[in-house]
Amino acid sequence: MLKLDRITSDPDLMNGHPCIRGLRLTVRRVVEIAALYPDRSERLAEFPEIEDEDVRQALRYAALQLPDGISPLDANALVA
Numbered sequence: 842m843l844k845l846d847r848i849t850s851d852p853d854l855m856n857g858h859p860c861i862r863g864l865r866l867t868v869r870r871v872v873e874i875a876a877l878y879p880d881r882s883e884r885l886a887e888f889p890e891i892e893d894e895d896v897r898q899a900l901r902y903a904a905l906q907l908p909d910g911i912s913p914l915d916a917n918a919l920v921a
Contacts, residue, residue, distance in 0.1 A: 871899035
């Protein structure tokens with residue numbers, strides 16, 4: 842199981858939103874950066890403060906926030 846020891850929340854920092862390592866860098870922003878910069882070397886060039894483990898934990902944290910259930914597939918929705 843992946844630990845989430847880099848995710849912090851402080852009401853006095855970024856309005857209490859979950860952040861990475863107490864930085865002014867929210868989990869949401871790290872997930873967005875990971876999506877915008879899928880190439881690790883490009884991401885590191887633009888955001889050297891974001892470590893690989895930060896990205897892993899931010900993605901894991903985000904995934905844990907989503908409901909985990911099975912929804913029936915609406916066959917009519919597939920027809921264009």
